[in-house]
Amino acid sequence: MPEHLTAADAQRLDDLFDRLKVGGERLLGYPADTGFDFSPLYRFLSLHLNNLGDPFRTRSTEHHTHELEREVVTQFARWAGAPESDVWGYVTSGSTEGNLHGLFLARELFPDGVVYHSADSHYSVGKAVRLLRVEARVVRSRSDGCLDLDHLGDEVRRHPGRPAVVVANVGTTMKAAIDDLPGVFTVLADCGADRRYVHADAALSGLLLPFLDGAPPWDFAAGADSISVSGHKMLGCPFPCGVSLARAAHVGRIGREVAYTASLDTTISGSRNAFAPLFLWYALRALGAEGFRTRARRCLELADYACEKLTAAGARAWRHPHANTVVFDRPADAVVRKWHLATEGPLAHIVAMPHGTREQIDELAGDVAEQRPAG
Numbered sequence: 001m002p003e004h005l006t007a008a009d010a011q012r013l014d015d016l017f018d019r020l021k022v023g024g025e026r027l028l029g030y031p032a033d034t035g036f037d038f039s040p041l042y043r044f045l046s047l048h049l050n051n052l053g054d055p056f057r058t059r060s061t062e063h064h065t066h067e068l069e070r071e072v073v074t075q076f077a078r079w080a081g082a083p084e085s086d087v088w089g090y091v092t093s094g095s096t097e098g099n100l101h102g103l104f105l106a107r108e109l110f111p112d113g114v115v116y117h118s119a120d121s122h123y124s125v126g127k128a129v130r131l132l133r134v135e136a137r138v139v140r141s142r143s144d145g146c147l148d149l150d151h152l153g154d155e156v157r158r159h160p161g162r163p164a165v166v167v168a169n170v171g172t173t174m175k176a177a178i179d180d181l182p183g184v185f186t187v188l189a190d191c192g193a194d195r196r197y198v199h200a201d202a203a204l205s206g207l208l209l210p211f212l213d214g215a216p217p218w219d220f221a222a223g224a225d226s227i228s229v230s231g232h233k234m235l236g237c238p239f240p241c242g243v244s245l246a247r248a249a250h251v252g253r254i255g256r257e258v259a260y261t262a263s264l265d266t267t268i269s270g271s272r273n274a275f276a277p278l279f280l281w282y283a284l285r286a287l288g289a290e291g292f293r294t295r296a297r298r299c300l301e302l303a304d305y306a307c308e309k310l311t312a313a314g315a316r317a318w319r320h321p322h323a324n325t326v327v328f329d330r331p332a333d334a335v336v337r338k339w340h341l342a343t344e345g346p347l348a349h350i351v352a353m354p355h356g357t358r359e360q361i362d363e364l365a366g367d368v369a370e371q372r373p374a375g
């Protein structure tokens with residue numbers, strides 16, 4: 001045992017580990033897959049690594065995983081319908097950073113632009129707007145969580161001649177709603193907004209939609225300029241991370257040479273987590289596209305099962321066709337706490353993840369039926 005660590009300290013660590021482990025077994029409300037085995041990578045944690053700088057401008061020192069990072073970015077970009085030669089990306093600390101990066105690119109392209117995002121957008125979008133000090137309008141969303149295109153049109157028309165920067169939700173946090181991207185482009189064209197930039201926030205669904213048949217248009221092929229995806233959600237990396245992707249021309253505009261790092265400064269953070277690309281790369285290789293497809297199918301089957309069971313328990317459950325998020329009537333607080341449910345007003349949700357089981361759903365539905373408040 002290290003010299004200054006007391007027996008009480010060691011006990012605290014044991015207790016903390018036990019508590020966190022038990023909590024993780026009932027994590028139904030948050031989309032973090034906990035079922036993937038990353039243990040073959042644990043030895044890397046004894047190394048000091050740093051992915052400082054642009055992954056496509058590798059430094060001479062070797063204490064980084066830029067090579068794997070490039071492969072991860074390339075794979076994510078392919079799944080996001082990117083033209084091979086025109087996309088750039090890096091591994092972020094999560095989709096909050098990805099959203100900030102996307103909106104930073106947009107602000108540098110259109111300093112006089114107006115950002116339009118829906119009321120259902122993740123709070124990180126509003127925060128990025130504040131950080132970047134850009135003008136923004138919150139567009140109404142419909143009851144299913146999708147952007148109200150009529151209201152978008154009204155708002156864009158109120159800012160004639162100003163470039164339009166639209167954040168499209170590709171799976172909102174609460175209802176997993178996917179905004180109608182072709183519809184957004186039609187509205188912008190109808191409003192004469194020919195200077196436009198679309199950032200797609202695909203935090204969860206960016207690793208689900210590529211593996212589902214008949215998914216709605218959401219990606220670069222559908223016209224997005226930048227896309228943010230999380231790495232700790234569908235893919236289950238044990239710490240927060242993500243991938244920010246953008247059309248290369250947008251990134252060229254923000255890059256600054258930094259002599260000290262011998263790299264191009266194109267990322268939000270300077271020093272960056274080198275383990276994240278390693279863990280993401282490992283999961284990509286270990287699962288392969290087929291593995292992702294199987295997991296996506298299983299998630300949707302489990303989500304259907306949850307809809308059925310929760311509705312039978314009296315909680316009016318539903319989901320969007322390409323979503324593994326199941327929305328239902330908010331149950332009693334004890335049920336919310338036990339299953340770590342995400343809630344918003346009268347609604348709660350669970351996210352059917354690869355580690356989820358029918359037994360968990362049965363138990364949740366039983367709790368809901370037993371503890372639902374009267375009325």
Ligand SMILES: Cc1ncc(COP(=O)(O)O)c(C=O)c1O
Nearest residue numbers: 094095096122171172173203230
């Ligand atoms: C739609 C959406 N965007 C962005 C984020 C932020 O992602 P992160 O937690 O990876 O920063 C989330 C997180 O839940 C999200 O649901």
